[in-house]
Amino acid sequence: MVSRVIPVDPFDLVIFGATGDLARRKILPGLFRRYCAGQMPEEARIIGAARSEMDDDGFRDLVREAVRKFGGGRDCYDEALEGFLAHVGYEHVDAMGEGGWETLKARLRDGMVRAFYFSVAPSLFGALAERLRGFGLADDDSRVVVEKPFGKDLASARALNSTLAEHFDETQIYRIDHYLGKETVQNLMAVRFGNMLFEPLWNAQFVDHIQITVAETVDVSGRGAYYDTSGAMRDMVQNHLMQLLCLIAMEPPARFEPDSVRDEKLKVIRALDPVDYHHIVRGQYIADEKQPGYRSHVEDPRSTTESFVAMKISISNWRWAGTPFYLRTGKALKSQASEIAVVFKDAPHSIFGPEAGRHANVLVIRLQPNEGMTLGVTIKEPGPGGMRLKDVALDMSFADALGPDAEDIPDAYERLIMDVIRGNQTLFMRGDEVEAAWTWTDPIIEGWQRRGEVPKEYDAGSSGPDDALMLMHRDGRKWRDIKA
Numbered sequence: 076m077v078s079r080v081i082p083v084d085p086f087d088l089v090i091f092g093a094t095g096d097l098a099r100r101k102i103l104p105g106l107f108r109r110y111c112a113g114q115m116p117e118e119a120r121i122i123g124a125a126r127s128e129m130d131d132d133g134f135r136d137l138v139r140e141a142v143r144k145f146g147g148g149r150d151c152y153d154e155a156l157e158g159f160l161a162h163v164g165y166e167h168v169d170a171m172g173e174g175g176w177e178t179l180k181a182r183l184r185d186g187m188v189r190a191f192y193f194s195v196a197p198s199l200f201g202a203l204a205e206r207l208r209g210f211g212l213a214d215d216d217s218r219v220v221v222e223k224p225f226g227k228d229l230a231s232a233r234a235l236n237s238t239l240a241e242h243f244d245e246t247q248i249y250r251i252d253h254y255l256g257k258e259t260v261q262n263l264m265a266v267r268f269g270n271m272l273f274e275p276l277w278n279a280q281f282v283d284h285i286q287i288t289v290a291e292t293v294d295v296s297g298r299g300a301y302y303d304t305s306g307a308m309r310d311m312v313q314n315h316l317m318q319l320l321c322l323i324a325m326e327p328p329a330r331f332e333p334d335s336v337r338d339e340k341l342k343v344i345r346a347l348d349p350v351d352y353h354h355i356v357r358g359q360y361i362a363d364e365k366q367p368g369y370r371s372h373v374e375d376p377r378s379t380t381e382s383f384v385a386m387k388i389s390i391s392n393w394r395w396a397g398t399p400f401y402l403r404t405g406k407a408l409k410s411q412a413s414e415i416a417v418v419f420k421d422a423p424h425s426i427f428g429p430e431a432g433r434h435a436n437v438l439v440i441r442l443q444p445n446e447g448m449t450l451g452v453t454i455k456e457p458g459p460g461g462m463r464l465k466d467v468a469l470d471m472s473f474a475d476a477l478g479p480d481a482e483d484i485p486d487a488y489e490r491l492i493m494d495v496i497r498g499n500q501t502l503f504m505r506g507d508e509v510e511a512a513w514t515w516t517d518p519i520i521e522g523w524q525r526r527g528e529v530p531k532e533y534d535a536g537s538s539g540p541d542d543a544l545m546l547m548h549r550d551g552r553k554w555r556d557i558k559a
C-alpha cells in the first residue's frame with residue numbers, strides 16, 4: 076500500500092498548558108501517533124509550557140505516562156516512545172507573569188514553522204498572545220491555536236477576536252472545533268460534493284427534513300464546574316452541531332480551500348432564522364437506579380443548566396426554505412450515537428396503489444460509532460403476494476469498505492495539529508463564523524434566562540425528555556431511535 080502520510084515541514088510547537096488534561100489525553104498522545112506514522116520530521120520539536128516547575132526529563136516522564144495511558148497502546152508504542160521523547164522539552168512559563176519567556180525564546184529556532192497551542196483556560200488567551208508578541212517569540216509567520224470555548228457569548232467572542240487581532244493576523248489564528256478534524260465529518264463533504272448522485276436532490280424540493288443527533292452516554296461528572304456555566308447549548312450546539320449543520324446545508328464551495336469553505340458556512344449561519352422558543356426543548360438528567368443525576372455532578376443543587384437540547388431550525392434561503400432541520404444533543408443518554416439523517420420526501424405518486432405501502436428514502440451518515448452510511452431504499456416485498464413495498468438498507472461501514480486504508484486514520488486532534496503545521500486553515504473556524512454563531516445562539520439563551528425557564532427532566536440512560544419526541548411528533552415526524 077502506498078503511504079498516505081504527507082510529511083510536514085520541520086517545526087517548533089509550543090504547547091501552553093502542557094501539563095493539563097487536554098494535553099495529556101489528546102494533544103501529546105496524538106503527536107506521538109503522528110511520530111509513529113512517520114509524519115514528524117527529524118528536526119521537529121515539541122516544547123511543553125506551564126507554571127509547574129520541572130525540567131525536560133520531568134516533562135518527558137509526564138509525556139511517557141500520558142502516551143501509555145491515552146495513546147492507544149499499540150505495539151509500536153514502547154519501542155518508539157523513547158525516540159519520540161527525544162523531540163520533547165519543557166519550559167516553565169507563567170502566562171500572566173514575566174518569568175520564563177526569554178528562556179523559552181532561546182529554545183526556538185529560526186527557519187522552522189513556529190506554532191503556539193493555547194491549551195489553557197480561555198481567560199489566559201489574551202495574556203499569551205500579548206506576551207508572545209511582546210517578548211518577540213512570534214513573528215508574522217507564526218501560528219496560534221486556540222481551544223474552545225471561544226467566548227461564552229457574542230460580546231466575549233468579539234473581545235477575544237479583537238485581542239487576538241491586536242497581535243496576530245486572521246491567517247495566523249487557528250480556532251479549534253475538533254469535530255471538523257473527524258474523518259467522518261470531512262466525509263460529509265466528500266459524500267455531498269464528490270458524488271453526482273446526491274447533490275441534485277439536496278434541497279427543499281426533495282428533502283422533507285434533516286435530523287442531526289449527537290447523543291452521548293457520558294455525564295458531566297468530573298467536569299461539573301465548567302459544564303454548569305456552559306450547558307449543552309454553549310458546549311455543543313453553538314460549535315459542533317452548528318458546524319455539522321453548516322457542512323450539510325452549505326452551497327458547494329468553489330474549492331476545498333479555507334475561505335471558500337468558510338464563506339459558505341458563514342452564509343448558512345447568517346441565513347438561520349431566530350428560533351421560536353416553542354421549538355426548543357431543554358432537558359436535565361435525573362438519577363436512575365444506576366447513575367446519579369445532573370445536580371449531584373455540579374456544585375449548585377438547584378442548577379437549571381441544560382444537559383440536553385432538541386430544536387427545530389429553519390434556514391431562510393432558496394435551497395432550504397420549507398425544510399426543517401431538527402438538532403438534538405445530550406449527556407447521560409442511553410447510547411452514544413452521532414449521525415445525520417437526510418429524510419427525503421415521498422415519491423409524488425404511487426403507481427402501486429395505497430395497499431402497497433410507501434417508504435421515504437433516508438440517507439444516514441453515521442459519524443460515530445460504527446462510522447458509515449446507510450441508504451434506505453424501497454423494493455418489492457418478496458413472494459407472490461402482489462406488489463407490496465418494503466424498505467431495505469444499503470448499509471456501508473467505512474471500516475469494511477476501506478479495509479486496511481481505514482486503519483491508522485489520524486484522530487481529530489492529530490489531523491488538526493498537522494494542518495496547523497502545514498498552514499491549512501480549511502478545517503478551522505474563522506472569527507466572523509464564530510461571532511455569527513453566537514449572534515444566533517445568544518437570544519436563545521437570553522430567552523431562557525428572561526423566562527426563568529427550568530429544563531425538563533429526563534432519566535439518565537433514556538433518550539431524553541418526552542417533550543423532545545413531541546417536538547417532531549406534532550410535525551408528523553419522528554426522531555430516529557438512538558440504539559441502546
Ligand SMILES: NC(=O)C1=CN([C@@H]2O[C@H](COP(=O)(O)OP(=O)(O)OC[C@H]3O[C@@H](n4cnc5c(N)ncnc54)[C@H](OP(=O)(O)O)[C@@H]3O)[C@@H](O)[C@H]2O)C=CC1
Nearest residue numbers: 092093094095096097125126127169170194195197222223
Ligand atoms: N480537557 C478537555 O477535554 C478539553 C479542554 N478544552 C479546552 O482546553 C483548554 C485546557 O483545558 P484542560 O487541559 O482541561 O485544563 P486543565 O485545567 O487540565 O489544564 C490547564 C493547564 O494550564 C496551565 N496553566 C494554568 N495557569 C497557567 C498560567 N498562568 N500560565 C501557564 N500555564 C498555566 C496548567 O498548568 P500549571 O498549573 O502547571 O500552570 C495546565 O497545564 C481549555 O481552554 C479548555 O476549555 C477543550 C475541549 C476539551
Ligand SMILES: O=C1O[C@H](COP(=O)(O)O)[C@@H](O)[C@H](O)[C@H]1O
Nearest residue numbers: 223253291293310311315413443
Ligand atoms: O467539545 C466537547 O466535545 C465532547 C464530545 O466530543 P467527541 O469527540 O467525544 O464526540 C463533549 O463530550 C464535551 O462536552 C464537549 O466539551
